[in-house]
Amino acid sequence: MKLTVIGYWGGFPAPESATSCYLLEKNGFILMIDAGSGALSRLQKYKDVLDIDALILSHYHHDHVADIGVLQYALLVQSYVVGSKDILPIYAHTEDREGFEKLTHEYTEGVAYDSDGVLEIGPFSITFLKTKHPVPCYGMRITDGESVLVYTADTSYQDEWIEFSKEADLLITDCNFYAEQDGSQAGHMTSIDGASIAKEANVKELLLSHLPQYGDIQDLVTQAGTVFKGEIHLAQEGLTWQREK
Numbered sequence: 001m002k003l004t005v006i007g008y009w010g011g012f013p014a015p016e017s018a019t020s021c022y023l024l025e026k027n028g029f030i031l032m033i034d035a036g037s038g039a040l041s042r043l044q045k046y047k048d049v050l051d052i053d054a055l056i057l058s059h060y061h062h063d064h065v066a067d068i069g070v071l072q073y074a075l076l077v078q079s080y081v082v083g084s085k086d087i088l089p090i091y092a093h094t095e096d097r098e099g100f101e102k103l104t105h106e107y108t109e110g111v112a113y114d115s116d117g118v119l120e121i122g123p124f125s126i127t128f129l130k131t132k133h134p135v136p137c138y139g140m141r142i143t144d145g146e147s148v149l150v151y152t153a154d155t156s157y158q159d160e161w162i163e164f165s166k167e168a169d170l171l172i173t174d175c176n177f178y179a180e181q182d183g184s185q186a187g188h189m190t191s192i193d194g195a196s197i198a199k200e201a202n203v204k205e206l207l208l209s210h211l212p213q214y215g216d217i218q219d220l221v222t223q224a225g226t227v228f229k230g231e232i233h234l235a236q237e238g239l240t241w242q243r244e245k
């Protein structure tokens, strides 16, 4: 499977970029993960909106769902322009009823996921872990049967991440804070929190994401590297990660 980072800022997008949004591809199937602010604009540098097969959401904070409305408009316009009548499924939890209901529009349909079960979307099997965050949010363990990617979405540190991330090929962590800060009250992690999970879970590679707009973000890599000795990537638009066994 192939991951492409589209948006990676926490809270709001820095100029010319977007908040949380990732594309995961396998055999031509494209799963979009979260749809943050600016995501639809940046996405079109890499894919046609109509190429997206499914979208899954971790939670309903603006920096993860801000572009849902404009995605719905894009699909509506495309239905006139190229006659596309495909309905895009948007998988999400229903613990925010109002948020969930907004996912259904002319060419999108909200589909509830059961966080206790295994969700099959195209070639991907997904399990969930409830995160530690001010609103209900779910991290995801995604496999195509060959490799495993874990996405913490938004969370402060909790031990449960270690078991959930065990032996993953890639761990994408919420890295909204620097080592010397405390992210726990805000529901986010530091560079050290994410690196500790990566180390204890024995993952192969770590991708630091949901980044702060202040400070020198390269420091996050240096800090994480004091704990985790595997390969560490810093999220940026267009960064790709691919595993084929």
Ligand SMILES: [Zn+2]
Pocket: 010, 011, 020, 061, 063, 064, 154, 210
């Ligand atoms: Zn966020």
Ligand SMILES: [Zn+2]
Pocket: 059, 061, 133, 137, 154
């Ligand atoms: Zn959040």
